Amino acid sequence: MSESTMMSQIKRTFSLLNQRACSRSSSSFFTDSDSAGLVLQSHSTDVYQNLALEDWIDANVELQGRGILLLWRNRPAVVIGRHQNPWTECNLPVMRRAGIPLARRRSGGGTVFHDLGNLNLTFFTSKKAYDRQRNLKVVTDTLRRLRPGLDVQATDRFDILLNGRYKISGTASRLSRKSSYHHCTLLHSADRSALSSVLRPSCPGIQSNATPSVPSPVANLLDHAPSLQWEELLGALVQQYNTEFGLHSALTVIDPTNESMFPGVGEMEMELRSWDWTFGKTPKFTMETQLELTNEQPPARCSARLQMEVKNGQIESCHLDVPVEWVPVRLSSELSSVLIGERFCPHRAAAAFSALLRSESGATHTRLHRLCDAMLTVMG
Amino acid sequence: MAACWLLRSLSSNFSTVLPLLARSASLSPLQLASKPYFGRTLASSSRLSAALKFTDKHEWIRVEDGIGTVGISNFAQEALGDVVYCGLPEVGAQLAQQDEFGALESVKAASELYSPLTGEVVEINTLLADNPGLVNKSCYKDGWLMKMSISKPAELDSLMDEAAYERYIHSIED
Numbered sequence: 267m268s269e270s271t272m273m274s275q276i277k278r279t280f281s282l283l284n285q286r287a288c289s290r291s292s293s294s295f296f297t298d299s300d301s302a303g304l305v306l307q308s309h310s311t312d313v314y315q316n317l318a319l320e321d322w323i324d325a326n327v328e329l330q331g332r333g334i335l336l337l338w339r340n341r342p343a344v345v346i347g348r349h350q351n352p353w354t355e356c357n358l359p360v361m362r363r364a365g366i367p368l369a370r371r372r373s374g375g376g377t378v379f380h381d382l383g384n385l386n387l388t389f390f391t392s393k394k395a396y397d398r399q400r401n402l403k404v405v406t407d408t409l410r411r412l413r414p415g416l417d418v419q420a421t422d423r424f425d426i427l428l429n430g431r432y433k434i435s436g437t438a439s440r441l442s443r444k445s446s447y448h449h450c451t452l453l454h455s456a457d458r459s460a461l462s463s464v465l466r467p468s469c470p471g472i473q474s475n476a477t478p479s480v481p482s483p484v485a486n487l488l489d490h491a492p493s494l495q496w497e498e499l500l501g502a503l504v505q506q507y508n509t510e511f512g513l514h515s516a517l518t519v520i521d522p523t524n525e526s527m528f529p530g531v532g533e534m535e536m537e538l539r540s541w542d543w544t545f546g547k548t549p550k551f552t553m554e555t556q557l558e559l560t561n562e563q564p565p566a567r568c569s570a571r572l573q574m575e576v577k578n579g580q581i582e583s584c585h586l587d588v589p590v591e592w593v594p595v596r597l598s599s600e601l602s603s604v605l606i607g608e609r610f611c612p613h614r615a616a617a618a619f620s621a622l623l624r625s626e627s628g629a630t631h632t633r634l635h636r637l638c639d640a641m642l643t644v645m646g
Numbered sequence: 647m648a649a650c651w652l653l654r655s656l657s658s659n660f661s662t663v664l665p666l667l668a669r670s671a672s673l674s675p676l677q678l679a680s681k682p683y684f685g686r687t688l689a690s691s692s693r694l695s696a697a698l699k700f701t702d703k704h705e706w707i708r709v710e711d712g713i714g715t716v717g718i719s720n721f722a723q724e725a726l727g728d729v730v731y732c733g734l735p736e737v738g739a740q741l742a743q744q745d746e747f748g749a750l751e752s753v754k755a756a757s758e759l760y761s762p763l764t765g766e767v768v769e770i771n772t773l774l775a776d777n778p779g780l781v782n783k784s785c786y787k788d789g790w791l792m793k794m795s796i797s798k799p800a801e802l803d804s805l806m807d808e809a810a811y812e813r814y815i816h817s818i819e820d
Contacts, residue, residue, distance in 0.1 A: 347751075347756075348733070348749060348751060348756045349731045349733055349749075349751050349756070372756065373755065373756050374731075374751040374752075374755060374756035375756075394818075396755075438755075438756075439754070439755035439756070440755055440756050440757075440758075441754075441755045441756070441757040441758070442757075442758050443703070443758070443760070446755065448755075475731070475775050475776060476731070477730055477731050477751055549731070549733070550775075
């Protein structure tokens with residue numbers, strides 16, 4: 267089948283699947299088994315485009331009596347759960363230096379590192395048909411079929427463990443108006459040292475009721491099944507999905523930025539990229555930590571205490587307790603007050619401090635500078 | 647089992663002794679044949695305590711003095727499992743009927759919350775920040791989610807009363 271024929275068939279399928287508004291006018295198309303499921307693979311490796319595609323399918327596709335499997339992978343990125351705190355879950359300075367973006371997804375659960383060696387699977391169904399264990403069975407059945415000796419097991423936390431110890435897959439999900447999706451990772455050949463360097467806290471001393479991650483030792487499938495190629499894994503997963511759900515869907519590659527096929531997906535992508543969504547949705551938290559201040563000429567050292575309250579990613583209150591020998595009280599209280607209302611972000615804080623720094627000179631300026639640097643360091 | 651929770655919810659919501667109304671035979675089949683039970687007041691007849699109205703998304707709202715208290719039903723909290731986080735709106739947020747106003751995260755999934763009516767958020771339940779499990783333990787009382795002003799009281803008519811909601815649940819479960 268030519269690509270254009272395939273694409274127009276997909277378009278037709280999507281527009282028929284879109285008939286939420288006229289759900290009563292069921293045609294025989296809906297009873298045709300080919301329309302009972304779709305298997306899609308995203309052409310994009312951009313985390314925001316792929317998350318937007320999930321949002322689009324969730325919002326627009328009629329899923330009563332049918333399911334969709336979406337396969338996708340991303341260039342290196344960290345993805346946090348809906349109600350998580352990025353400053354406790356990942357190392358933002360390391361990520362910035364490495365050019366690894368942060369995304370917040372709409373499903374719950376914990377923080378994961380994505381790269382091209384990690385496969386993401388999203389199972390879209392109606393809320394009634396939502397069944398995570400069944401979906402994970404598709405994955406474990408596939409792996410056992412491909413490599414019969416492999417010890418893989420889904421846990422009651424919906425992780426998949428290899429050899430009873432190493433996490434190769436984690437799960438999260440979302441229940442929305444009429445439908446649901448369950449997505450999971452699958453570590454084939456991810457960069458484990460990058461993973462462990464980014465999945466560490468950015469800031470000390472954060473107290474919050476955000477949902478925490480449960481850290482687990484991980485392993486790559488490729489390390490335990492060295493001949494298991496990516497394409498082989500994908501093909502077998504598609505086959506097992508079809509078997510499990512009684513479908514005959516061929517894998518179709520789609521472009522999640524195709525606005526004519528997915529009208530409105532671009533706007534969803536923009537929202538996912540926004541600071542307001544990624545950082546602004548962080549549950550309220552307090553940060554309390556000690557700053558160690560040292561100076562060379564003349565040699566000096568002391569400790570200061572910093573306490574902040576952050577809501578919607580913005581600094582609501584800030585208290586700085588600095589010994590007066592370091593800088594006068596008027597300066598430390600000025601430093602606190604310029605931060606109120608600013609985003610909890612070292613760049614914004616640095617900009618806010620700059621005017622104050624310019625107005626001082628000599629030894630006071632040096633010590634003030636040290637104090638500012640210490641504050642920026644603990645803000646991720 | 648459903649009848650038992652109905653009884654519990656009745657006794658927790660009505661703080662004063664209300665005139666007992668006999669249930670008509672045409673109401674739901676959840677009769678307690680062998681025990682005496684309290685009848686329900688109709689929404690329009692009592693000023694002492696308002697009845698619950700339900701959405702098809704399993705939220706409830708109880709309107710008293712122009713302010714609606716919103717929560718999720720027992721059916722919803724059971725389906726959700728243990729709630730570990732309540733994502734609630736800001737006070738002052740303007741909501742249209744059916745707008746997403748927050749999400750509950752449970753071990754099962756992150757589930758959106760939909761506003762039963764059009765209005766403005768006037769209060770949120772701050773106890774849920776440290777004790778999200780209240781939504782499971784006391785979904786009609788201490789586990790309330792938010793309070794809102796009512797801009798369009800007529801929208802209440804589009805919501806289900808308890809009897810209609812019970813029928814609705816039975817129809818989904820089948």
